[in-house]
Amino acid sequence: MCGIVGYIGNKKACPILLAGLTRLEYRGYDSAGVSTIEKNGLSLMKNKGRVKNLYDLDGIDKLEGTIGIAHTRWATHGKPSNENSHPHQDNSKRISVVHNGIIENYSELRGLLESNGYHFYSQTDTEVIPNLIHYYFSKNTEDNSVMGFLRAVRDACLDLKGSFAIEVITDYFPDNMIVVRKDSPLVIGTCDDEKYISSDIPAILSFTRDFYLLNDFEFVLLSRTSARFFDSQLNEFQKNTDVIEWNSSAAEKDGFEDFMLKEIFEQPNAVRETIGSRISNNLTCDIDELNFSKEDLKKINKIYIIACGTAMHAGLSGKNAIEKLCRIPTEVDIASEFRYRDPIVDNNTLCIFISQSGETADTIAALKLAKSKGATTIAISNVIGSSITREADFTIYTHAGPEIAVASTKAYTSQVILINILAIYFAETLESASCEQLKDLKSEILSLPKKIEETLECKEQIFNFAKKVYQEKDMFFLGRGIDETVAKEGSLKLKEISYIHSESYAAGELKHGPIALIENGVTVVGIMTDEKLTPKTISNIQEVITRGAKTLIITNQVIDYNSFNEVIKIPNTSPFVSPILSVIPLQLLAYYISKEKGLDVDKPRNLAKSVTVE
Numbered sequence: 154m155c156g157i158v159g160y161i162g163n164k165k166a167c168p169i170l171l172a173g174l175t176r177l178e179y180r181g182y183d184s185a186g187v188s189t190i191e192k193n194g195l196s197l198m199k200n201k202g203r204v205k206n207l208y209d210l211d212g213i214d215k216l217e218g219t220i221g222i223a224h225t226r227w228a229t230h231g232k233p234s235n236e237n238s239h240p241h242q243d244n245s246k247r248i249s250v251v252h253n254g255i256i257e258n259y260s261e262l263r264g265l266l267e268s269n270g271y272h273f274y275s276q277t278d279t280e281v282i283p284n285l286i287h288y289y290f291s292k293n294t295e296d297n298s299v300m301g302f303l304r305a306v307r308d309a310c311l312d313l314k315g316s317f318a319i320e321v322i323t324d325y326f327p328d329n330m331i332v333v334r335k336d337s338p339l340v341i342g343t344c345d346d347e348k349y350i351s352s353d354i355p356a357i358l359s360f361t362r363d364f365y366l367l368n369d370f371e372f373v374l375l376s377r378t379s380a381r382f383f384d385s386q387l388n389e390f391q392k393n394t395d396v397i398e399w400n401s402s403a404a405e406k407d408g409f410e411d412f413m414l415k416e417i418f419e420q421p422n423a424v425r426e427t428i429g430s431r432i433s434n435n436l437t438c439d440i441d442e443l444n445f446s447k448e449d450l451k452k453i454n455k456i457y458i459i460a461c462g463t464a465m466h467a468g469l470s471g472k473n474a475i476e477k478l479c480r481i482p483t484e485v486d487i488a489s490e491f492r493y494r495d496p497i498v499d500n501n502t503l504c505i506f507i508s509q510s511g512e513t514a515d516t517i518a519a520l521k522l523a524k525s526k527g528a529t530t531i532a533i534s535n536v537i538g539s540s541i542t543r544e545a546d547f548t549i550y551t552h553a554g555p556e557i558a559v560a561s562t563k564a565y566t567s568q569v570i571l572i573n574i575l576a577i578y579f580a581e582t583l584e585s586a587s588c589e590q591l592k593d594l595k596s597e598i599l600s601l602p603k604k605i606e607e608t609l610e611c612k613e614q615i616f617n618f619a620k621k622v623y624q625e626k627d628m629f630f631l632g633r634g635i636d637e638t639v640a641k642e643g644s645l646k647l648k649e650i651s652y653i654h655s656e657s658y659a660a661g662e663l664k665h666g667p668i669a670l671i672e673n674g675v676t677v678v679g680i681m682t683d684e685k686l687t688p689k690t691i692s693n694i695q696e697v698i699t700r701g702a703k704t705l706i707i708t709n710q711v712i713d714y715n716s717f718n719e720v721i722k723i724p725n726t727s728p729f730v731s732p733i734l735s736v737i738p739l740q741l742l743a744y745y746i747s748k749e750k751g752l753d754v755d756k757p758r759n760l761a762k763s764v765t766v767e
């Protein structure tokens with residue numbers, strides 16, 4: 154969850170590191186720090202709070218070093234404080250380390266080091282790492298070369314249980330840096346005589362498009378001009394770079410007040426990119442990344458869609474499409490539940506994992522479990538080379554462009570579209586749905602970018618509604634069928650960025666208990682996009698109106714506007730893909746309420762963009 158940046162080159166490292174941290178702050182923002190290699194040893198500057206506080210630290214502008222590491226923290230072990238901020242150093246202060254992840258056996262390692270005379274100054278798990286490196290390096294008196302130091306880093310890493318992405322610098326070897334990862338993201342951007350290291354591609358995209366995407370336990374010895382790769386036996390091997398197509402402006406705000414608003418408005422294009430050539434103008438459907446035959450698919454008797462948060466909500470629309478078009482029983486599971494509930498999975502099971510970042514710890518663990526039980530696995534991700542894409546048998550990318558705001562918006566709509574295309578691809582292969590039905594759905598999908606643009610025109614109306622309701626304490630989101638899946642997503646968006654408590658319910662379930670919470674003035678948001686279910690939902694909404702609720706309706710149906718306080722009309726489309734349109738007013742509602750409350754929309758409290766810890 155924390156963000157890591159590193160630089161090794163000929164320019165002053167500190168300004169580059171601080172700029173990188175600012176771009177990475179969405180990964181965590183409890184505290185931040187940098188360490189550089191200066192002429193007189195290692196510098197260390199760190200502070201509780203946001204990255205911008207670092208600029209005020211005495212002497213930070215005097216740092217001249219051209220090699221450095223930096224970190225922005227999302228606290229796990231130890232509360233946010235100066236001592237617990239990264240980088241951490243060994244007792245001799247000759248080794249600095251930043252770390253993303255969790256060291257599960259840190260107290261055992263701390264005990265071992267303490268019994269060897271080491272002291273600890275923070276409550277973090279990370280502080281064991283530089284000391285453990287020092288312990289191994291000083292033990293091996295025969296080899297005090299940089300390879301000896303690399304060996305010490307390797308030995309220390311082999312002792313660590315849990316997940317880590319680490320950067321190590323030392324003034325023993327002032328022209329080098331060592332980086333390594335296990336179950337936590339880390340990439341190296343390379344250009345001429347410079348190397349940029351980061352936990353996320355967008356933070357360093359303005360410097361290079363050529364990246365080394367690291368696998369677990371690949372130890373990298375960096376100098377200004379080279380990146381040398383070693384496996385855990387320290388055998389050297391060659392690694393090729395991947396070219397990342399995202400352009401750097403995609404990771405900037407581009408005139409928008411916040412990343413979230415920018416990303417909401419990027420949805421027409423993001424969805425266009427996701428569709429790409431997967432559905433052509435003559436309505437053929439193909440997914441190049443997959444090669445399932447009819448026989449392969451016929452063997453599949455159960456599908457799980459596994460994800461967390463918003464990605465899981467996208468999975469719910471996948472269940473709707475797959476069950477209706479392919480008639481294969483499909484369950485949607487929260488990754489953190491799936492991994493511990495001994496799911497019934499065998500080699501006739503297909504497991505689809507959805508993750509924008511591709512780095513969500515629970516989703517990765519669930520994927521490994523499904524594979525170990527013999528399932529065929531497909532990853533749906535937005536980030537090229539991310540962990541789930543490397544684990545899964547097949548990967549399909551959403552191509553939505555970098556999503557920076559913690560609250561996911563364009564990733565959700567891209568996931569919904571992609572999983573519908575996947576359902577069409579399966580249905581065509583299996584011949585399980587009529588050509589006419591699939592043709593209609595495909596042409597609906599092609600018309601969506603334009604319809605998203607039309608839907609975004611509700612911006613003003615939602616802004617005005619938000620002004621009326623931003624001080625409320627509770628809200629309810631109701632829908633039936635596909636609309637219930639959007640109710641869940643609308644409710645999550647509101648909670649995470651506006652801190653208003655909200656609940657989402659299947660509209661018909663309300664009278665079985667939650668209706669007791671409806672009282673005068675409470676806001677109820679109703680979503681109605683399915684012709685067959687709309688009259689039923691209207692009856693349920695009437696029940697809350699009778700009890701004093703104020704209502705906001707999102708619909709593409711013909712209804713009596715006068716019965717409700719506010720109605721947002723969205724373009725008509727097939728219920729299969731209606732979440733892509735009906736979610737937009739809800740994203741905007743959460744956004745404008747958060748703005749009215751004066752909150753930090755892009756960096757809501759307690760959250761981080763990718764949840765790389767369990």
Ligand code: M6R
Binds near residue numbers: 463513
């Ligand atoms: O990167 P992932 O898609 O795996 O992330 C899953 C969730 O953590 C994420 O969708 C989270 O719920 C968002 N903050 C919601 O806006």
